[in-house]
Amino acid sequence: MHADPKGVLTGVHFLDGDHACCEGTLAAGARFSSGYPITPSTEVVERFAARIPKVGGVFIQMEDELAASIALQGAVWGGAKAFTVTSGPGFSLMMEHIGYAVMTETPCVFVNVQRGGPSTGLPTLPAQADMMQARWGSHGDYGIVAICPNSPQECFDLTIRAFNLAEEFRVPVMMMLDECVGHMTEKVVIPEAETIEITPRRFTRRTPEAFHVFEPEEDLVPDMVQAGDGYRFHITGLTHDERGYPSMHVDVQDRLVRRLQQKLAPLANGRALCETEDLDDAEVVVVSYGITSRVAQRALQMARQRGIHAGKFRIIQAWPFPEQHIRELAGRVKAFVVPELNLGQMVWEVERAAAGKAKVVSVTHAGGGVHRPEAILEAIVKAVGN
Amino acid sequence: MSEMECVMEIPADAQNPVEPFLRMDRMPHIWCPGCGIGTTVNCFTRALLSSKADLDKVAIVSGIGCTGRVAGYANLDSFHTTHGRAIPFATGLKLANPALQVVVYSGDGDLFAIGGNHFIHAARRNMDLKVICVNNLTYAMTGGQTAPTTPSHVVSATSPYGVFEPAFNLVQLAEAAGAAYVARWTTYHVTQLARSMSEVFKKKGFCFIEVLSPCPTLYQRRNKMGDGLDTMKYYKDASKIRNGAPTAECALTKSGEILVGKFVDRDRPDFIELMRTEMQETLGDRYAGMEAPCRL
Amino acid sequence: MAKGFVAVTAERCKGCGFCVEFCPTHVLSLSSAFNSKGYHPPYVLAGEKCSGCDLCGMYCPDFAIFGARYAR
Numbered sequence: 004m005h006a007d008p009k010g011v012l013t014g015v016h017f018l019d020g021d022h023a024c025c026e027g028t029l030a031a032g033a034r035f036s037s038g039y040p041i042t043p044s045t046e047v048v049e050r051f052a053a054r055i056p057k058v059g060g061v062f063i064q065m066e067d068e069l070a071a072s073i074a075l076q077g078a079v080w081g082g083a084k085a086f087t088v089t090s091g092p093g094f095s096l097m098m099e100h101i102g103y104a105v106m107t108e109t110p111c112v113f114v115n116v117q118r119g120g121p122s123t124g125l126p127t128l129p130a131q132a133d134m135m136q137a138r139w140g141s142h143g144d145y146g147i148v149a150i151c152p153n154s155p156q157e158c159f160d161l162t163i164r165a166f167n168l169a170e171e172f173r174v175p176v177m178m179m180l181d182e183c184v185g186h187m188t189e190k191v192v193i194p195e196a197e198t199i200e201i202t203p204r205r206f207t208r209r210t211p212e213a214f215h216v217f218e219p220e221e222d223l224v225p226d227m228v229q230a231g232d233g234y235r236f237h238i239t240g241l242t243h244d245e246r247g248y249p250s251m252h253v254d255v256q257d258r259l260v261r262r263l264q265q266k267l268a269p270l271a272n273g274r275a276l277c278e279t280e281d282l283d284d285a286e287v288v289v290v291s292y293g294i295t296s297r298v299a300q301r302a303l304q305m306a307r308q309r310g311i312h313a314g315k316f317r318i319i320q321a322w323p324f325p326e327q328h329i330r331e332l333a334g335r336v337k338a339f340v341v342p343e344l345n346l347g348q349m350v351w352e353v354e355r356a357a358a359g360k361a362k363v364v365s366v367t368h369a370g371g372g373v374h375r376p377e378a379i380l381e382a383i384v385k386a387v388g389n
Numbered sequence: 390m391s392e393m394e395c396v397m398e399i400p401a402d403a404q405n406p407v408e409p410f411l412r413m414d415r416m417p418h419i420w421c422p423g424c425g426i427g428t429t430v431n432c433f434t435r436a437l438l439s440s441k442a443d444l445d446k447v448a449i450v451s452g453i454g455c456t457g458r459v460a461g462y463a464n465l466d467s468f469h470t471t472h473g474r475a476i477p478f479a480t481g482l483k484l485a486n487p488a489l490q491v492v493v494y495s496g497d498g499d500l501f502a503i504g505g506n507h508f509i510h511a512a513r514r515n516m517d518l519k520v521i522c523v524n525n526l527t528y529a530m531t532g533g534q535t536a537p538t539t540p541s542h543v544v545s546a547t548s549p550y551g552v553f554e555p556a557f558n559l560v561q562l563a564e565a566a567g568a569a570y571v572a573r574w575t576t577y578h579v580t581q582l583a584r585s586m587s588e589v590f591k592k593k594g595f596c597f598i599e600v601l602s603p604c605p606t607l608y609q610r611r612n613k614m615g616d617g618l619d620t621m622k623y624y625k626d627a628s629k630i631r632n633g634a635p636t637a638e639c640a641l642t643k644s645g646e647i648l649v650g651k652f653v654d655r656d657r658p659d660f661i662e663l664m665r666t667e668m669q670e671t672l673g674d675r676y677a678g679m680e681a682p683c684r685l
Numbered sequence: 686m687a688k689g690f691v692a693v694t695a696e697r698c699k700g701c702g703f704c705v706e707f708c709p710t711h712v713l714s715l716s717s718a719f720n721s722k723g724y725h726p727p728y729v730l731a732g733e734k735c736s737g738c739d740l741c742g743m744y745c746p747d748f749a750i751f752g753a754r755y756a757r
Contacts, residue, residue, distance in 0.1 A: 009677070035485055037477075056668050059677035061484045065477060066510040073474045074481035077450070080468065081485025103471050230466040230482060231489050233445040237412070237461060239469035248415060249461060249469075397690040397732045405692070405742065405751040420746060422699035422724070427746030435743065577707075579743040617746075618702040 006030050006163075006199035010058050013195050020185040021046035023155040024114060024178065025054065027162025028086055030199055033112070034060030035085040037074035039067055039093060042126040043182040044116035047088040068093040072100035076109045080238070082229035084166060084204070086112035090182075091120045094133055094140070102141030104175035105263060107238045108217065108225060110204065112165045114178040116185040117293075117344075119370040129182035130370030131293055132345035137177045138322045146264040149177040149322040150276070151292040155189045161319070164276070167202035172266055173224050179321060181344065183294035183373060211235060217259075218245040223266035267323050275325035278317040281307070285314025287338045287386045290329070290353050292318040294373055295342050302342075302379035313383050321349060329356035338386035342366035342379045362386060410434045410444075412464050419458060423617020425576030425602030426456055426523055430463075432579055433494070433521070436586030447490045450479040452499035454530045455604075456523040459494045473503030476511045479518050484679070487661055490519070490590060497524040498536040501557055505537070512566035512595045517659040519589045519596045524559065525604035526641075533607030540643040544611050559599045561636040564653050569594030571636065571653035575601040577624035578649060585651060594659045601647065614644075689737015689754045693726055697749035700724035704741035704750050710734040713741065 010029035018026070025047045028036070034055065038048035052062040060083070065071040068089055075085035089097060094115045104111055117133050119125025133140075137149045148168050152161045158180060165176040207214050207226035216236040219225050225245075228234045241249040242256045250256075281303070282288065291299040296317045306313035316332065316339075318325065329339070329352075338361055341350035350365040357363055366382045368374050407430065420426050437447065444465060451460035453472035460467040466489075470478045475493045483491045493500075500508055500522050511518060527545060528534040534547040537557045544551055563571045570592055574582040582600060589596035603609055603620035614620065624647065632650040639648045658666070661679070668676040691712065698720060704727050705713045712735045716728040727750065729735075735752065742751030 035481065037481060056672060057675055057677050059680065061664075061679045063480070063484060065480075066506055069474060070477035070480075070507055070510070073470060074477040074484075077468070077478040077481025077483075078485035079481075080466075081482045081489065083485040085481070085485070099471055100474070229486070230448045231446055231486050235445075235464055235466060237467045237469070239461060240471060241469065248412075397687070397692075397729055397735070399690050399692045400753075400756070403690070403692055403751075403753060405694070405748060406739070406753075407742070407748050407751070411748065417697055417747065423701040423703075424746055427748065428703070428744055431743045431745065431748070576744075579740065583743070616701075618706055621703060621706065 004201050004203050006196040006201050007032055008196035011196040011199065012193050014193055016191045016193060017188060018155050018191045019046070019188045020152065020155045020158040020180055021116065022050050023158040023191045024162050024180065025050040026193060027159040028112070028166070029054060029058055030159070030193065031084065031163040031166035032201055033084045033086050033166065034058070035075065035078035035083040036062050036087060037065045037071040037078070038062065038087055039065055039071045039089065041090045041093045043118055043185050044088045044090045044114065047114060068096040069100070072097035072113070073103065075111055076100065076104055079109050079111050080230055086114060088114040088116070090116050090118045091124060091133055092122070094136065098140040101147070101175055102143060102145065103240045105141070105145040105147060106240050108173040109175065110169040110173050110227065112162070112169055112176050112178060114180065116180040116182060118182050125371050127182065128371045129294055129373065130344045131181050131295065132348065132370055134179065134321060134345065134348040137179055144260050144264065146267045147175055147177055147322055148172065148267065148270060148320065149179050151179045151319060151321050152184060153293050153296045153317070154184065155187060155191045158184065159191050159193060163199060163201070167200070170202045170204050171224070173227060174267065179293065181293045215245045216247045217243060219262060219266070223262050270320065271323035271325070272327040275323065275328065276319040277325055277328060278315070278319060280315040282314040282316070282332065284312050285336050286312040287340060287383055288314045288316050288332055288336050289379065289383065290316045290318060290339050290341045290349070291343070292321060292349065295344055298374045298376055299342055299379055301376035302383060305376060305380050306383045311383060311387055318349065324352045324356070326352070326356035329353055330358065333357035333360040336361050338362035338364060340364045340366060340379065340382045340386050342368070342374050342382070344368050344370050344373065406438065407431055407434045410437065410464050411462055415462055418462055420455060421606045423603055423605035424455070425617065426459065428576040428579060429521065429523055429582065429600050429602065430459060432583040433586055435583040436590065439583070440587045440590040442490060442590055446488055447492065448482055449492045449494055450475045450482065452495040452504060454496040454499045454528065456494065456496035457499060473499055474507065475499070476504060476507040476518065476520070480511060480516050483517060487679070493518055493520045495522060496529070497522055497526065497538040497559070498528040501537050501559065509566040512563060512568045512597070514660045515567055515569055515594045515657050517593050517595070517661060520598070521586070522559065522597065522599050523602050524599050525602045525608060527604050527608045529604045529607055533604065533611060540641055542643050556641065558636065558640040560639050560652055563597040564636045567595065568597045568653060569655055569657050570596035572651040573599040573601070573639065573649050575624040575628055575647060575649060576603065577621050577628065594657055687733045687735045689735045689752050691729060691735060691741055691750055691752040694749045695720045695726040697747045698724050698726035699747050700726065701746060703744040703746070707744050708741055709738065710736060
């Protein structure tokens with residue numbers, strides 16, 4: 004279906020990533036947000052607070068991130084599309100409720116505008132050091148979807164995609180911005196509402212007697228429901244059977260937890276969003292995401308100018324990790340160079356997927372700024388040289 | 390007369406009035422013999438019946454703990470959330486669909502220790518939620534540890550030599566934080582409790598009902614206070630109904646007097662009313678309202 | 686003829702004794718028989734005194750008993 008025009012600010016704008024992300028939520032149909040201020044993410048909800056009363060919906064600033072991260076889930080079960088926004092310290096606080104969203108299969112979006120860490124770190128400066136946390140930060144076995152935009156335009160477009168994926172897979176989706184992308188101002192084109200594809204919530208067509216809130220359909224995803232429609236459903240964070248009733252049987256746990264990961268399998272491979280360039284004759288592939296991919300773009304340019312056959316693999320969907328792509332490339336390239344604004348996080352996934360068939364070089368940066376293109380170029384040259 | 394001789398005639402269509410409100414396929418429940426939580430559920434059922442609530446529009450949200458299990462047994466749209474966070478979940482639920490009657494049903498540790506911050510803010514905002522707190526003065530589910538409500542000198546799993554911390558006076562806290570309705574009963578006061586619950590279903594705003602309940606397996610047993618029935622008799626003997634009493638005078642002790650009653654019943658605009666008023670004041674007819682278009 | 690009746694679901698009872706204690710007309714007593722879990726459920730000692738007030742039902746934490754008035 005198409006976007007509701009009430010939330011679509013059609014036109015050509017000059018916006019920063021945070022503001023563009025907010026417009027993305029509105030275009031996607033989000034009509035509830037519960038937030039808590041934290042630099043460098045706050046502008047997303049400040050804009051939402053200003054926009055939503057004129058679009059129709061609610062913003063509530065909660066008393067902390069613990070409250071914000073679960074209030075949005077209450078709103079989802081009340082029928083709304085909902086999200087929250089945070090950065091490192093808040094992301095850590097939200098981990099329990101990300102796990103709750105996974106376990107209850109609540110479709111929703113969490114935006115993390117990453118900043119320097121650990122702890123209070125560098126509130127106003129970029130990093131990309133929450134990438135593993137996005138995947139593993141909550142306790143237990145589970146999977147999520149994480150997406151990394153690298154421009155304000157992508158902050159708009161990919162936020163819509165995040166909501167769509169959340170509805171399709173009944174899973175929380177992490178939008179992993181970084182402070183640079185969040186605070187950079189660029190041209191953002193917002194098209195007409197009719198051209199924006201929205202995945203509607205898959206409300207069940209079954210009657211209350213025939214419906215079970217955790218009974219998967221063929222795609223391993225259960226249909227959705229909302230409070231107030233007479234379904235008298237039960238949701239719990241306890242391990243539960245298809246009816247949502249708590250169960251302590253080992254086979255119920257096995258069935259549930261495996262399905263929660265398995266249902267995301269289509270995203271792990273063919274549908275893993277990425278951007279590639281010059282891979283056909285590549286000897287070395289630069290794997291990057293977010294703001295680092297903009298710096299890597301320059302490094303790749305410089306490498307090609309020197310006659311190095313360097314190719315680009317830009318990760319857009321970081322989780323589930325696009326391992327099939329990397330595995331396939333590992334079979335025919337010499338090396339992967341993985342610059343990140345952290346001391347090495349996604350590089351380990353690249354190494355795992357490469358399975359020893361290609362060299363994997365980490366180009367670290369502790370955060371607080373971005374790489375110089377020369378630093379990435381140096382790694383490319385070295386990787387090809389040996 | 391032998392036990393088998395008195396047989397009552399039971400009409401064929403007789404049904405326990407609580408059963409339509411329960412997920413009977415999940416019975417028997419997990420609560421101990423003499424625990425009062427089930428008693429409060431009976432009162433809740435009677436209140437829903439007498440207030441003629443549309444059960445499709447009543448949602449119940451619980452946290453974690455013995456009382457938190459109520460959501461799982463209630464035949465309503467029910468949500469068993471995380472420890473301490475029933476109130477913010479309920480907030481989101483209510484704001485997304487204001488037509489819902491949202492009840493929070495949870496225990497003292499869940500609502501006032503880990504959940505304390507959320508309680509006071511929801512009361513401050515006068516969020517239209519009906520909060521039923523079963524106060525058994527302990528963390529029962531995890532084995533009877535000290536809670537912020539455990540009275541001084543009581544022995545608990547984490548205060549083996551006796552509690553020495555001052556305890557919260559929940560009704561005073563609720564009033565101070567801004568609740569529109571504050572009452573306390575015990576599981577002995579079934580009629581009054583059902584009536585209070587029915588009252589709050591008709592009242593807009595943040596309504597708080599504290600219900601004292603035995604925890605015979607942990608609290609009472611560790612303190613040699615007898616079983617559930619002994620505790621109920623204590624409630625009967627030690628409680629005094631003082632409607633309108635100043636909440637500051639309603640503190641509880643290990644085995645002293647228990648003041649019960651309806652203490653606060655005031656009219657304040659609730660969060661939604663306040664929001665609408667302010668938005669309309671500032672935006673006029675540019676205010677598009679708060680109804681989230683469901684089915685989007 | 687009693688004004689009301691009580692119905693006991695013995696298997697649910699956990700013998701807490703609330704119904705016996707708080708029945709205003711002392712209709713009930715705990716039986717010496719026990720259910721499959723070993724608890725002693727109530728039995729009707731003085732049925733003719735039952736008013737069908739359902740206080741037993743309100744008190745019962747295990748949903749094992751309720752009372753009602755006979756329809757006239």
